[in-house]
Amino acid sequence: MNGLGEGHSEQAGRPPEARTQGVEEAEVGLAQQAWTLLFELLHTHMRNFPALAAEFDLSPVQAHVLRQLGEGALAMSTLATYLSCDASNVTGLVDRLEARKLVERRSSEQDRRVKMLVLTEAGAELRGRLMARMARPPPFMASMPEEDLVALGDIMRRALKTQ
């Protein structure tokens, strides 16, 4: 509602590059504009992610961890980089998940320093339900015309590829 009107006043500090011919100004504006809109929508809907996680008695971060623990085992340090947080943080995180028997630490044979994380039976089951729930599109997408959905999907696929 308000992050929109002031979009213009903010772009005072325009990037100094972007000078090739004569199309660019619009270019920068377009990306910024689309991004602001996207951010607005997404932010509105990320707000209830905690509630979503709570449906499974998980904190948001715990849900995120389960999400990353797809199939194979993962070293704790790898998880730390995935979460882009300090390794010491992961210790407590995993402690709590292990206490709930959703995850197991098992030390690697090749390198006895590292501990690999694997989902338990219960953990995998919970993760399945969680992922299914997370895949449910939010209202603003459910009520989108079909052609917009197709277009959106295409754009996103392209973006992911060049990422």
Add this chain to the structure above:
Amino acid sequence: MNGLGEGHSEQAGRPPEARTQGVEEAEVGLAQQAWTLLFELLHTHMRNFPALAAEFDLSPVQAHVLRQLGEGALAMSTLATYLSCDASNVTGLVDRLEARKLVERRSSEQDRRVKMLVLTEAGAELRGRLMARMARPPPFMASMPEEDLVALGDIMRRALKTQ
């Protein structure tokens, strides 16, 4: 790079509804698909929001509060609903911002129970820089073809309208 390959394995637990005629299956699939892609991209990018906020010596939540404190004054309870968190949480939040002289509490004249929040001079200045920084589109959008940007913008505007 891995939330994609397993997209298929997850939809094993397909929603039991979705049985009416013969068109819906694709419908559900489209929204879910687009949503999953969007979520993937957004999540990747949201990961460094803490770092972005840290550029301004703010925590992510503090940045969010500043974002909401646009122009007018805001009651603390209103802010609580915007943040969708408990009112008691806002107290501490505002305490810390006020300690840094970014925000002021002033009690309302009409209703002496409520305290209105306003940005200080410094707060408004910081918010300006923050908003400009947040408007900078992430790499995956900066490298998008122009027509995709236009399409994306249009889709998002439509979505926001019907929201």
Add this chain to the structure above:
DNA sequence: CGTCAAAGGTTGAGGGTGTCAATTGTTTAT
């Protein structure tokens, strides 16, 4: 072989974020 630097994980201190239950002060309805 012995030493040493680097890496994986843990611990402890300290602070921000979040909830719930109880409290205080104010408003509003009855």
Add this chain to the structure above:
DNA sequence: ATAAACAATTGACACCCTCAACCTTTGACG
């Protein structure tokens, strides 16, 4: 006038997060 409802705060408690210090293991190099 009294009671119910509301805004904000406080205290207890848990989680998330970082940093610095530490221990063990590994790998390299003399």
